[in-house]
Amino acid sequence: MTVMPDRVPLRERKQQRVREQIIKAAFELFAERGYAHVTVADIAERAEVGRTTFFRYFGDKQEVVFYDEQAILDGIIERHRALTPERPTLAEAVEHLRAATVAICEDVTADPERYLAYLRLVNETPELRDRSTRKFALYTGTLTENLRERGATDLVATLAPQLALACFNTAVQLAGDDPEALPRAVDAAFDELTVR
């Protein structure tokens, strides 16, 4: 998934390994006992690192769940930045976000097993649901900045990502636990939307 430049220092490879160990240990334990019944100490122990190290790699217990998603969505934002036209109307902005949103869905459901595990975990844990929406707010915020830089009006720049998010959330709900259905559901939601 990540492209390795030649001559990766030993130190960085080691850190990468530790990060993966922690994520692996965490997801195993969450699957076994559920998020609430796993302590950070448990994760650290199974990953064979100190508790302190866990917090150095992931700011808090929740973050370990979202580490992957971060990378995927960063990529989407990058792609979106390149594609958005100058001074877009709301309709144009929404149309470009539709493409980006469908792309997100395809990335996210590329590994259906993992996606479902993630979905189950987040759905059954209120804290994680909260955090998940924080992530999304962060992305809409970044997309809004992109649109402003491209000369969109304040209203367009703010509203377009919010509408896209609304369609995405709707699609996630409607698709339920069928990853295959997600991209089509996104399209269906966007189809209902005709903006000025």
Add this chain to the structure above:
Amino acid sequence: MTVMPDRVPLRERKQQRVREQIIKAAFELFAERGYAHVTVADIAERAEVGRTTFFRYFGDKQEVVFYDEQAILDGIIERHRALTPERPTLAEAVEHLRAATVAICEDVTADPERYLAYLRLVNETPELRDRSTRKFALYTGTLTENLRERGATDLVATLAPQLALACFNTAVQLAGDDPEALPRAVDAAFDELTVR
């Protein structure tokens, strides 16, 4: 604000007083030092109750911030339930939600001082932002149920509240710290939205 039935038992009146004391103490302290630098023990002490009692009244430290909002928005949902037509199209559903959303804004900004204090508090505290969005998700969920009961399709029932929320969020961002501007901003956002 709340209608008192005659013959309110002493016990209940006392509990009401305690609840108000806690809320008052909490908002005072948050204003003085910021959310993060106030402990639950501090709040309990100023409200002259035990720490245990705080947690009995409000499940956690965050909840005390949102106690009022809960009541206001419950009212809106009640109102919405009464007004929604049978088998609404997406356009109809959105139009009714526009009215409900404007009403929310008017209620919320009825006391501008309080609204601004609340806004500042939530904006500067990530945890509270998270929790706030959870509340909203709860409302969209309830509105979706209402719409389903009224015979709306799954897509309409799910999408309409999400779109309304998108407009609301957009309006809050655009209005910034000017409570007066909020209802107009909501209308402006909805005006951009033409649905099938």
Add this chain to the structure above:
DNA sequence: TCTATAGTGGTACTCAGTTCCAGATGGAAC
């Protein structure tokens, strides 16, 4: 006035998250 019941607050606990520090380790220079 008496009694069942519900609310109160204190104590002690678990766990998340932070701070500090001493020791280990990789990288670079010689």
Add this chain to the structure above:
DNA sequence: GTTCCATCTGGAACTGAGTACCACTATAGA
């Protein structure tokens, strides 16, 4: 290989949120 520096590690000790338990008190109702 040796030395030195910067960085990473994990342990210890701490704060604060949230929970469980329990003895005490005050209210409602007879």
